[in-house]
Amino acid sequence: MISLFSGMLDLSAVTAIALLIFVGAMAKSAQFPLHVWLPDTMDSPTPVSALMHAGIINAGGFLLNRLAPFYALSPNTLHIVFVVGVMTVLLGACMMLAQNDIKKMLGFSTMGQMGYMIMECGLGAFALAIFHLIAHGLFKASLFLGAGQGIHAAREEPKHPNSSDHGPKKSPNQLTFVTGLILTLIMPLTILMVAHDMLNIPLQDAHGAVILLFFAWVTASQVMFSLFRLHAVASWKVASSMIAALFFIGFVYLWAAEVFTHFLYPGPGVSDGFFVAAALNPRVFDMLILFSTVLILISWISVYTNSKNKKIFITNWVNSFRKQLYILLINRFYVDLVYVRWSRNILRLAQKVALRF
Amino acid sequence: MNFNNTLPVILSLIPLALGTMWKLSNGPSTIHKSMGLIVIGVLAGGLVYIQSALGAEPSLLVLASAVLLSSFCAILSLKNSQQSSMTYASIMIVLGLGLGTLLSQTIASRIFMCGLLGFIAMSLNREQATTYRTKIIFLHLTLAIIFSLSSIFIGESLQLYANLFLAVTFLPLAPFHLPFVGTIKNAKETLSSFWVVVWLIIGLGELNKIYSALTPEMLFILSLLALASAVYASLASLGQRLNSLFVASATVANVALIWGLLEIFPGFQKWGIPFGITLAFVMSGISLAFSFIQIRYGWKTLGILPGLASPMPRFGVAMVLLVSFALFLPLFSTFSGLMIMPTIVTHNIEIVMVSLLFLVIWLGGGWYFIKMLHQTAFGEARSDVSYSDLRLTEIVAVSVLLLGAAYSGMIH
Numbered sequence: 037m038i039s040l041f042s043g044m045l046d047l048s049a050v051t052a053i054a055l056l057i058f059v060g061a062m063a064k065s066a067q068f069p070l071h072v073w074l075p076d077t078m079d080s081p082t083p084v085s086a087l088m089h090a091g092i093i094n095a096g097g098f099l100l101n102r103l104a105p106f107y108a109l110s111p112n113t114l115h116i117v118f119v120v121g122v123m124t125v126l127l128g129a130c131m132m133l134a135q136n137d138i139k140k141m142l143g144f145s146t147m148g149q150m151g152y153m154i155m156e157c158g159l160g161a162f163a164l165a166i167f168h169l170i171a172h173g174l175f176k177a178s179l180f181l182g183a184g185q186g187i188h189a190a191r192e193e194p195k196h197p198n199s200s201d202h203g204p205k206k207s208p209n210q211l212t213f214v215t216g217l218i219l220t221l222i223m224p225l226t227i228l229m230v231a232h233d234m235l236n237i238p239l240q241d242a243h244g245a246v247i248l249l250f251f252a253w254v255t256a257s258q259v260m261f262s263l264f265r266l267h268a269v270a271s272w273k274v275a276s277s278m279i280a281a282l283f284f285i286g287f288v289y290l291w292a293a294e295v296f297t298h299f300l301y302p303g304p305g306v307s308d309g310f311f312v313a314a315a316l317n318p319r320v321f322d323m324l325i326l327f328s329t330v331l332i333l334i335s336w337i338s339v340y341t342n343s344k345n346k347k348i349f350i351t352n353w354v355n356s357f358r359k360q361l362y363i364l365l366i367n368r369f370y371v372d373l374v375y376v377r378w379s380r381n382i383l384r385l386a387q388k389v390a391l392r393f
Numbered sequence: 394m395n396f397n398n399t400l401p402v403i404l405s406l407i408p409l410a411l412g413t414m415w416k417l418s419n420g421p422s423t424i425h426k427s428m429g430l431i432v433i434g435v436l437a438g439g440l441v442y443i444q445s446a447l448g449a450e451p452s453l454l455v456l457a458s459a460v461l462l463s464s465f466c467a468i469l470s471l472k473n474s475q476q477s478s479m480t481y482a483s484i485m486i487v488l489g490l491g492l493g494t495l496l497s498q499t500i501a502s503r504i505f506m507c508g509l510l511g512f513i514a515m516s517l518n519r520e521q522a523t524t525y526r527t528k529i530i531f532l533h534l535t536l537a538i539i540f541s542l543s544s545i546f547i548g549e550s551l552q553l554y555a556n557l558f559l560a561v562t563f564l565p566l567a568p569f570h571l572p573f574v575g576t577i578k579n580a581k582e583t584l585s586s587f588w589v590v591v592w593l594i595i596g597l598g599e600l601n602k603i604y605s606a607l608t609p610e611m612l613f614i615l616s617l618l619a620l621a622s623a624v625y626a627s628l629a630s631l632g633q634r635l636n637s638l639f640v641a642s643a644t645v646a647n648v649a650l651i652w653g654l655l656e657i658f659p660g661f662q663k664w665g666i667p668f669g670i671t672l673a674f675v676m677s678g679i680s681l682a683f684s685f686i687q688i689r690y691g692w693k694t695l696g697i698l699p700g701l702a703s704p705m706p707r708f709g710v711a712m713v714l715l716v717s718f719a720l721f722l723p724l725f726s727t728f729s730g731l732m733i734m735p736t737i738v739t740h741n742i743e744i745v746m747v748s749l750l751f752l753v754i755w756l757g758g759g760w761y762f763i764k765m766l767h768q769t770a771f772g773e774a775r776s777d778v779s780y781s782d783l784r785l786t787e788i789v790a791v792s793v794l795l796l797g798a799a800y801s802g803m804i805h
Contacts (some may be wrong), residue, residue, distance in 0.1 A: 056748075386632030393574065393629035393642055 118158025124151025409489025564596025
């Protein structure tokens with residue numbers, strides 16, 4: 037315990053140390069609001085970006101994972117880590133959607149993925165975070181190395197590409213929407229049942245399975261919405277195949293996470309100890325699941341009504357809000373500008389101080 | 394007369410006499426250089442003799458060796474010219490006075506210190522126009538001379554305060570930094586790099602004498618002052634345009650770490666003296682590198698002559714190494730102190746203050762050192778300047794300082 041002001045304020049030394057180390061990890065892994073350096077590095081050659089986004093940026097998450105037993109001693113810090121991770125995921129993914137440059141898109145995608153990894157650390161899923169780290173490194177490096185080819189291909193296309201929609205647009209049929217809706221309701225139900233021990237998963241990393249299922253569900257929903265936007269899911273066959281693939285991949289990931297956890301923490305109860313330390317208040321967890329379910333349901337209803345050309349929820353203020361949000365996203369929430377202004381003010385002050393030194 | 398007490402005085406008088414002679418006569422600088430290096434060799438032998446035969450205090454000899462090494466680098470890297478003759482003389486005088494202050498016994502040490510302070514006052518009087526600031530500096534130097542002499546005769550408690558005043562003067566802590574800054578600003582050629590080392594080494598010697606007598610209340614006040622000094626000096630370094638003032642303010646900022654860590658870490662001799670020497674060598678190295686550019690192109694203002702790493706690769710490498718070292722200075726002190734600190738000791742508010750001090754110095758240093766590097770080594774070189782890279786003697790001088798800093802900071 038660190039006692040300040042003659043014992044009026046007591047601060048846990050473990051929490052203080054863990055938080056300070058986490059600030060370093062935040063900066064290294066481009067967590068909000070210490071992420072501004074990441075898009076600025078896109079000026080470097082693409083292979084350097086590949087090395088950086090696949091390797092160097094993982095250092096922050098790696099640091100947290102190496103100190104996992106220490107972080108397990110401070111549940112408060114783990115909750116803060118979780119919150120920062122969530123913010124980074126949301127903001128990184130949103131900013132990625134608004135970029136018009138392939139490298140910056142990949143950069144913000146990295147920011148989002150690092151947010152996922154930090155979020156997993158905040159939930160005590162350290163083995164999953166390492167697995168995520170490796171998988172992300174591999175695919176992000178491939179994406180960067182292939183970015184140049186994409187740019188070349190785009191330059192060879194005509195300036196005004198021909199419209200690919202020669203025929204009438206196929207709107208998804210009813211079965212597709214029913215499939216998506218059921219998926220939206222079943223997945224959170226499964227997660228809640230596992231979380232409340234109503235459904236027993238016979239795995240060492242059973243706690244991690246909850247987290248993996250949650251991520252898989254949110255990601256799958258996002259993918260489906262994206263494909264709907266591209267009019268690529270016009271038949272229930274495609275939708276069903278995608279859902280089946282999702283389940284298959286989900287189970288493969290569960291198996292991989294189990295193997296990884298067993299490899300990294302072979303001792304009995306070690307990984308469980310991390311989850312117990314990072315456990316969220318059950319009500320908070322349930323609210324999170326319910327909130328996400330409601331959000332995804334609203335999104336399904338919006339997609340359905342849009343496909344029927346009935347824009348029920350799109351009012352003027354929503355449109356205005358969308359425009360403002362887009363401007364905020366494309367300007368990266370003006371965080372860079374805030375830092376530049378701060379540094380300019382500090383430099384002006386420094387020049388005044390220097391004259392008198 | 395006791396030979397043990399007389400030998401350091403004699404050794405100190407040799408360069409002092411030589412420097413005075415050179416000041417008054419106007420001989421060729423080539424002879425000055427050769428003789429200067431020979432005298433330094435003789436002094437080094439004298440120090441070895443003092444260590445082996447007389448068994449003097451190891452920390453004092455380490456400090457004296459640092460001064461000697463720095464004088465070697467300053468003399469070696471000087472270019473032979475008419476203007477350099479005065480610089481050679483000044484280096485010798487300062488060397489003699491500095492060694493005398495460090496190695497001599499009580500009364501002789503104080504007399505040498507008074508001589509040093511008087512020399513500083515004379516140099517400042519010649520160079521600077523009389524302003525309110527220079528009046529404060531002269532008042533400060535006068536007080537320092539009075540305290541230096543009177544500390545022998547007054548009682549113990551007053552002696553402590555007198556020695557503390559000298560310690561904060563020579564290990565500059567704002568607002569007692571003005572003489573240091575004035576001296577560095579006005580020193581010519583490589584003398585500025587030598588002054589940095591001499592000033593800090595004498596400060597370390599003074600602090601070493603009084604460290605054990607400092608009370609917890611005094612240490613708390615000093616750590617508060619150190620935090621304020623660190624913030625002030627770091628901001629000043631960030632906004633400095635002149636290279637000499639940049640070195641001076643960066644030195645004051647990093648010296649605050651020594652004062653701040655006094656409260657936390659015991660055994661000042663084990664962590665404080667090696668760190669102080671490391672700091673002195675690194676800052677001296679940066680000052681030396683600046684002086685090379687100043688001698689060649691008359692450059693004094695940061696940002697006017699960027700992109701030096703391209704036409705002067707040796708200089709670029711030297712500057713990058715020096716800045717890299719400077720960036721990690723706070724780590725050296727903290728880790729050496731942590732190795733000595735007993736594990737059962739706990740601190741409360743002191744930990745917060747030291748953490749803030751560490752953050753200010755390290756983050757501030759990261760900002761202004763990198764900014765200086767960008768303004769000096771990186772960027773586009775000018776096409777209207779005919780560049781010439783560092784000579785062998787200059788490279789050796791900087792390398793010696795770097796190696797000395799590495800040895801002191803990491804191995805010693």
